Amino acid sequence: xxxxxxxxxxxxxxxxxxxxxxxxxxxxxxxxxxxxxxxxxxxxxxxxxxxxxxxxxxxxxxxxxxxxxxxxxxxxxxxxxxxxxxxxxxxxxxxxxxxxxxxxxxxxxxxxxxxxxxxxxxxxxxxxxxxxxxxxxxxxxxxxxxxxxxxxxxxxxxxxxxxxxxxxxxxxxxxxxxxxxxxxxxxxxxxxxxxxxxxxxxxxxxxxxxxxx
Numbered sequence: 001x002x003x004x005x006x007x008x009x010x011x012x013x014x015x016x017x018x019x020x021x022x023x024x025x026x027x028x029x030x031x032x033x034x035x036x037x038x039x040x041x042x043x044x045x046x047x048x049x050x051x052x053x054x055x056x057x058x059x060x061x062x063x064x065x066x067x068x069x070x071x072x073x074x075x076x077x078x079x080x081x082x083x084x085x086x087x088x089x090x091x092x093x094x095x096x097x098x099x100x101x102x103x104x105x106x107x108x109x110x111x112x113x114x115x116x117x118x119x120x121x122x123x124x125x126x127x128x129x130x131x132x133x134x135x136x137x138x139x140x141x142x143x144x145x146x147x148x149x150x151x152x153x154x155x156x157x158x159x160x161x162x163x164x165x166x167x168x169x170x171x172x173x174x175x176x177x178x179x180x181x182x183x184x185x186x187x188x189x190x191x192x193x194x195x196x197x198x199x200x201x202x203x204x205x206x207x208x209x210x211x212x213x
Contacts, residue, residue: 011108011145012209016187018076018095019207022149023189025071026064026203030054030193052194054203055153064151065092065112077102084109084141091141109143115152115206121159122168127152131208132173135183138210146210148183153193154202160188165206183208 030053037043037052050056054064069080079102082094094106111134116127123131131150138146165185169178187207195201 012186014097015108015145015147015207015209018072019149019187019189019205021072021075022068023191023205025068026054026205027191028071029067030191030203034194049196051196051201052198055193055195055201061112061114069093077106079106082106082109084143085137086140086142089137091143094143105142107143108145108147109138109141110147110149111138113148113150115150115204117152117154117158117160117204119158121161121164123165128168128172131183132177135181135210136177139181148206148208148210150206150208152204152206154204156192156200156202158202158204160190160204160206162186162188178213180213181210182213184211 033056034053037047037050037056040047043052051059065080069078072078077096077100079094079096080092082091084091084094084105091109092112093108093110094102095108095110096102096106098107113131113134114127115131116124118124131148134148138148162185169183169185185206186209189205189207190202193201193203
């Protein structure tokens with residue numbers, strides 16, 4: 001696309017940049033939290049079995065959303081906890097490209113999801129069920145473009161592959177649910193974090209697009 005001879009990114013290209021910035025925001029906060037734990041006088045006693053960063057106790061989905069939002073708001077027009085569903089349910093992120101009116105429906109709607117994976121790098125049944133439940137809900141969103149950002153904590157040895165995870169959707173999900181729309185994994189990013197026993201672990205981020213078939 002071009003506007004007055006200037007290249008305009010596609011929505012997926014825009015989301016790829018957003019996804020990188022989302023990761024960078026969490027890397028920053030992981031290091032801040034880790035530094036606070038490692039600077040504590042109680043790190044070897046009271047906090048000895050706490051994850052030293054994003055793996056610590058009580059890191060919930062709303063906390064992940066808030067930590068990233070505090071960084072993303074510098075660059076993007078983003079509204080958390082938006083009323084984009086017709087039934088009043090809350091959307092995690094509304095991201096605006098053109099409009100400056102946050103009372104309108106944004107071009108992009110994003111839900112955040114925890115995920116869990118097997119040693120073979122596929123989603124556990126509870127994880128894929130949770131993703132599909134939200135996928136069905138997201139089809140009702142008023143936003144033109146819909147995405148998931150799925151996040152998980154794993155060992156460094158776990159390998160996640162886009163093709164295998166996309167194939168799992170078509171192989172294991174009821175075809176009636178994905179007949180017209182399907183969640184398609186378009187990017188994976190990860191970074192190292194420190195676990196409860198000071199071991200290196202991996203924080204995984206997966207970007208899913210809700211697409212017409």
